[in-house]
Amino acid sequence: MTTIYSADRVRTHTDTGTIGDGSVVVNDEGLIEWVGPTADLPATFKDIAPTRFDGTLMPGLVDTHVHLGFDGGPNPVQRMMSETDSDQLVLMLRSARELLSAGVTTARDLGARSYLDVVVRDAILRGDARGPRLIASGAPLTPTGGHCWFMGGEADGAYELRKAVRRHHEHGADSIKIMSTGGFMTKGSAPWFAQYSEEELALAVSDAHRLGKRAVAHAHGIEGIRNAVRGGIDALEHCTFVASDGSMGFDAALADEIAARGVYVSLTLNVRAWQMLKAGAGGFVDHVAMIVQELRARGVRIVTGTDAGIDLAPHFAYAAGLEALAALGMPVEDVLHAATVVSAESFGLAGQIGALRPGAFADFIGVTGDPAADLTCLRRPFLVVASGTRFVPDPYPELESLATNASAGPGSLGHEH
Numbered sequence: 075m076t077t078i079y080s081a082d083r084v085r086t087h088t089d090t091g092t093i094g095d096g097s098v099v100v101n102d103e104g105l106i107e108w109v110g111p112t113a114d115l116p117a118t119f120k121d122i123a124p125t126r127f128d129g130t131l132m133p134g135l136v137d138t139h140v141h142l143g144f145d146g147g148p149n150p151v152q153r154m155m156s157e158t159d160s161d162q163l164v165l166m167l168r169s170a171r172e173l174l175s176a177g178v179t180t181a182r183d184l185g186a187r188s189y190l191d192v193v194v195r196d197a198i199l200r201g202d203a204r205g206p207r208l209i210a211s212g213a214p215l216t217p218t219g220g221h222c223w224f225m226g227g228e229a230d231g232a233y234e235l236r237k238a239v240r241r242h243h244e245h246g247a248d249s250i251k252i253m254s255t256g257g258f259m260t261k262g263s264a265p266w267f268a269q270y271s272e273e274e275l276a277l278a279v280s281d282a283h284r285l286g287k288r289a290v291a292h293a294h295g296i297e298g299i300r301n302a303v304r305g306g307i308d309a310l311e312h313c314t315f316v317a318s319d320g321s322m323g324f325d326a327a328l329a330d331e332i333a334a335r336g337v338y339v340s341l342t343l344n345v346r347a348w349q350m351l352k353a354g355a356g357g358f359v360d361h362v363a364m365i366v367q368e369l370r371a372r373g374v375r376i377v378t379g380t381d382a383g384i385d386l387a388p389h390f391a392y393a394a395g396l397e398a399l400a401a402l403g404m405p406v407e408d409v410l411h412a413a414t415v416v417s418a419e420s421f422g423l424a425g426q427i428g429a430l431r432p433g434a435f436a437d438f439i440g441v442t443g444d445p446a447a448d449l450t451c452l453r454r455p456f457l458v459v460a461s462g463t464r465f466v467p468d469p470y471p472e473l474e475s476l477a478t479n480a481s482a483g484p485g486s487l488g489h490e491h
């Protein structure tokens with residue numbers, strides 16, 4: 075059945091720009107058939123009554139970094155470690171609904187156990203469950219006992235890394251996540267230490283590319299960022315430029331290299347950064363603002379990953395990460411494009427998602443007002459269409475009501491994965 079959605083404003087995120095009083099025509103294959111001014115609707119659609127909304131229709135939002143298996147509560151790691159795979163699967167289906175309710179129509183899971191992300195992805199594709207279009211990465215690859223080892227992706231040295239990439243391919247993963255550095259909270263690992271050499275990463279990444287997958291690195295420390303970039307990584311997660319003594323550093327030459335190699339960067343800003351900004355906290359927030367500025371000045375393409383699911387960062391709080399990015403100096407229009415077309419491009423899905431154009435997946439949202447004027451309207455979409463099927467968003471709490479982590483230093487990012 076062909077469906078027409080009309081609104082005061084349609085943001086296409088293509089060369090067409092924003093259309094006043096526009097319509098989106100969705101065909102029965104879940105694809106966009108036509109986009110344009112309502113007055114110009116082709117005669118073939120004249121008999122179909124449009125569903126009309128006040129507000130803005132725009133491409134569905136993209137989160138390039140989520141963990142469906144983390145619940146966004148006070149201790150998601152403990153929960154994951156104590157749960158059976160069946161329990162985890164139930165939680166992951168819940169997280170997927172939360173993301174979709176928040177308007178996220180595509181998400182990349184960057185750390186799940188037992189290939190449960192592949193199971194959830196396929197269930198959503200079949201229509202057995204509702205959630206975003208999922209890009210599954212399986213368990214992140216990490217040395218024995220390394221950051222997030224408990225997800226089951228332990229791999230030491232080039233041979234095991236390649237074997238793990240191939241095993242992920244065999245099990246249907248779409249992309250590869252490698253822990254290039256430690257993290258703040260996994261016992262025995264530290265964010266400033268590199269976990270793999272440039273040579274090891276290069277071998278893993280080239281094998282991922284051979285299998286048609288993009289490779290993403292979790293990297294805080296400068297050394298680990300450099301190893302990943304020179305190893306050919308496609309995207310960096312966190313990218314906090316922690317120096318070898320644990321202090322917040324920066325490396326302009328390395329930032330130039332990130333830009334020159336076209337590596338996408340997700341700073342994993344989420345509701346916790348949003349809370350720090352609301353509290354007027356300086357320190358770490360100022361450091362990230364500097365990174366945003368330096369990377370943008372060099373033309374690095376920033377994408378919107380939120381690390382959804384980690385401690386006190388529930389999946390439904392997605393919009394807070396976009397607001398934080400804007401508060402740190404990224405123009406609103408650039409934030410909106412980062413959250414759609416740029417993130418789509420980082421997945422190799424340009425033209426298929428992230429923009430409203432004929433032939434693209436009918437993944438879009440409706441929000442009250444104009445997001446270009448006020449990003450907060452993204453907090454609660456009134457309409458979510460995913461793969462052409464309308465989804466009634468589940469209710470979820472206000473951002474202001476969420477629990478806050480009392481500390482506001484680098485340690486408060488401490489639970490990142």
Ligand SMILES: [Zn+2]
Pocket residue numbers: 139140141184185381490491
């Ligand atoms: Zn993560």
